[in-house]
Amino acid sequence: MSFDNLTIAKIVSGLKAKEFSAEEVVSFYLENIRKRDKEIHAYLEVFEKEVMIAAGDIDKKIADKKIDSPIMGVPIAVKDNILIHGTRTTAASKILAPYVASYDATVIEKLRAQGAIFLGKTNLDEFAMGSSTENSAFGPTKNPHDFDRVPGGSSGGSAAALAGDLAPAALGSDTGGSIRQPAAFCGAVGLKPTYGAVSRHGLIAMASSLDQIGPITKTVEDAALLFEALRGRDRYDATTVETKPVELKKSDTLRGVKVGVPKEYFGEGLDKDVGECIKNAVKLLGSLGADIREIELPHAEYALPTYYIVMPAEVSANLARFDGIRYAHQTRSAEALLEVYEKSRKEGFGREVKRRIMLGTYALSAGYYEAYYGKAQRMRRLIREDFRRAFESVDILVGPTAPTPAFGFGERTNNPLQMYLADIYTVAINLAGVPALSIPCGRVKRDGKDLPVGLQIIGKWFDESAILSAAYTFEQSQ
Amino acid sequence: MITKKDIEHIARLARIELAEEEEEKFGKDLGAILDFVNQLNKVDTSDILPLAGGLPEGLLALLENETRPDEEKTPLGNPAELVNAAPKKEEGWIETKAIFKETK
Numbered sequence: 001m002s003f004d005n006l007t008i009a010k011i012v013s014g015l016k017a018k019e020f021s022a023e024e025v026v027s028f029y030l031e032n033i034r035k036r037d038k039e040i041h042a043y044l045e046v047f048e049k050e051v052m053i054a055a056g057d058i059d060k061k062i063a064d065k066k067i068d069s070p071i072m073g074v075p076i077a078v079k080d081n082i083l084i085h086g087t088r089t090t091a092a093s094k095i096l097a098p099y100v101a102s103y104d105a106t107v108i109e110k111l112r113a114q115g116a117i118f119l120g121k122t123n124l125d126e127f128a129m130g131s132s133t134e135n136s137a138f139g140p141t142k143n144p145h146d147f148d149r150v151p152g153g154s155s156g157g158s159a160a161a162l163a164g165d166l167a168p169a170a171l172g173s174d175t176g177g178s179i180r181q182p183a184a185f186c187g188a189v190g191l192k193p194t195y196g197a198v199s200r201h202g203l204i205a206m207a208s209s210l211d212q213i214g215p216i217t218k219t220v221e222d223a224a225l226l227f228e229a230l231r232g233r234d235r236y237d238a239t240t241v242e243t244k245p246v247e248l249k250k251s252d253t254l255r256g257v258k259v260g261v262p263k264e265y266f267g268e269g270l271d272k273d274v275g276e277c278i279k280n281a282v283k284l285l286g287s288l289g290a291d292i293r294e295i296e297l298p299h300a301e302y303a304l305p306t307y308y309i310v311m312p313a314e315v316s317a318n319l320a321r322f323d324g325i326r327y328a329h330q331t332r333s334a335e336a337l338l339e340v341y342e343k344s345r346k347e348g349f350g351r352e353v354k355r356r357i358m359l360g361t362y363a364l365s366a367g368y369y370e371a372y373y374g375k376a377q378r379m380r381r382l383i384r385e386d387f388r389r390a391f392e393s394v395d396i397l398v399g400p401t402a403p404t405p406a407f408g409f410g411e412r413t414n415n416p417l418q419m420y421l422a423d424i425y426t427v428a429i430n431l432a433g434v435p436a437l438s439i440p441c442g443r444v445k446r447d448g449k450d451l452p453v454g455l456q457i458i459g460k461w462f463d464e465s466a467i468l469s470a471a472y473t474f475e476q477s478q
Numbered sequence: 479m480i481t482k483k484d485i486e487h488i489a490r491l492a493r494i495e496l497a498e499e500e501e502e503k504f505g506k507d508l509g510a511i512l513d514f515v516n517q518l519n520k521v522d523t524s525d526i527l528p529l530a531g532g533l534p535e536g537l538l539a540l541l542e543n544e545t546r547p548d549e550e551k552t553p554l555g556n557p558a559e560l561v562n563a564a565p566k567k568e569e570g571w572i573e574t575k576a577i578f579k580e581t582k
Contacts, residue, residue: 337576362484375519378528379523381529382521
């Protein structure tokens with residue numbers, strides 16, 4: 001039988017029916033990685049030996065009926081800013097290159113307990129800062145749909161692993177679009193859960209009021225399965241809350257669902273072909289019975305500038321811990337303590353990370369705090385109010401995930417503002433804390449290649465079920 | 479306008495040594511990004527309370543203060559492994575440089 005394009009659901013049902021073993025599934029992915037990942041570079045590390053042992057254990061447990069879970073035996077690729085005990089976790093930064101994690105992230109512990117197998121660690125923009133995976137200290141990842149283009153970022157390795165069939169599912173993290181935008185560029189499903197739905201304990205923090213961990217998968221059903229395995233209160237992340245189990249309505253109609261289309265998401269900067277694709281998707285939602293309404297998010301245009309104060313401010317504080325003393329890289333040319341900090345960070349951090357630390361430090365510094373950080377925090381309330389008001393009249397919102405399809409290598413690396421625009425439709429969601437997913441909704445042609453386009457579906461706080469259910473109906477009708 | 483002096487000051491606050499060409503590049507980049515974020519000044523926010531993040535007021539009830547019994551617990555992670563992550567260590571201690579340079 002063919003193992004191509006397996007899903008979580010297919011793997012688990014196949015294992016239950018004894019159609020194949022976890023060892024066979026894992027061998028299939030290892031073989032794909034061996035064949036294709038030299039070119040794609042989705043992985044920073046593959047746990048070749050460990051996965052075979054883990055798969056053997058799971059096969060035995062299944063045979064002995066000692067495990068029964070909706071993700072058992074499923075190999076999962078993990079973004080390399082999530083800690084797996086005893087393995088290297090680099091955040092794609094030179095400063096952490098030799099770092100070995102001293103504990104498991106809560107999400108890893110949860111997945112392990114439910115019988116998931118960790119295939120390896122995937123590439124990302126250094127410390128998850130970027131929209132193309134070009135900021136990785138270990139070289140970029142290629143988009144499997146076109147090797148001349150970026151996979152998006154920062155979870156570019158995880159999304160590319162899905163698109164290249166190098167994993168059936170992956171974990172990403174999303175601070176301003178880092179799960180959804182690469183999922184859109186690579187033709188995968190990516191879910192950023194509600195702030196507080198999934199524990200970040202063991203995720204290398206970027207901007208703590210925005211960060212969430214979430215699944216990148218091939219299907220909506222898989223996203224629901226993996227999210228269900230991840231969510232829940234964790235005593236090591238005080239922002240987490242206990243939520244209701246996911247209810248995926250497998251309906252063929254969207255009758256009774258009120259869908260808002262924010263008119264601000266179709267303005268200047270949106271690629272014409274991508275815009276067409278999204279408009280067709282909205283029409284399809286309408287023909288499936290959804291009640292489509294144009295709505296307003298009056299402060300939408302201010303989300304990106306607000307994000308570029310809030311995020312770097314938190315980055316500058318979170319990355320202070322990389323001081324050259326506690327973890328990994330330490331300079332060899334320091335004579336006194338201050339030089340240890342300054343030179344270790346000079347040598348260890350890449351350019352984008354330094355730029356954001358500098359920006360955040362400035363925004364928080366004496367004399368500028370109120371003008372920048374204070375202002376951004378006030379704007380943040382207005383942006384969240386926009387969503388609260390919108391959700392008084394609609395159940396979900398839809399629009400483009402990204403303004404363009406995947407762009408070429410080097411196109412935006414010299415102009416940070418150009419790069420930041422890739423997240424123009426995603427950052428507001430993190431500022432407001434609501435959940436959102438990206439689902440493939442069509443393709444556009446560029447240089448003779450078909451490139452995926454992502455539809456973003458945004459939901460109310462803790463209503464992942466609504467966006468997953470709508471996405472499921474949409475996916476099945478395509 | 480971000481001056482060379484500003485950049486040097488921020489770099490010192492951020493504890494990052496910059497190369498000469500980085501100072502110039504970051505000066506330009508930060509200037510451009512700050513121009514971009516300055517469009518926020520078009521909106522009057524004088525009556526708006528700052529929001530640090532988190533959940534909307536109606537959902538805050540989901541988060542409750544939690545206390546635990548004051549009992550000794552095993553630490554999170556193995557202390558030896560935590561120390562081991564440091565680049566310089568000796569017998570369970572993390573080693574650092576002195577604050578002051580030695581004068582000759």
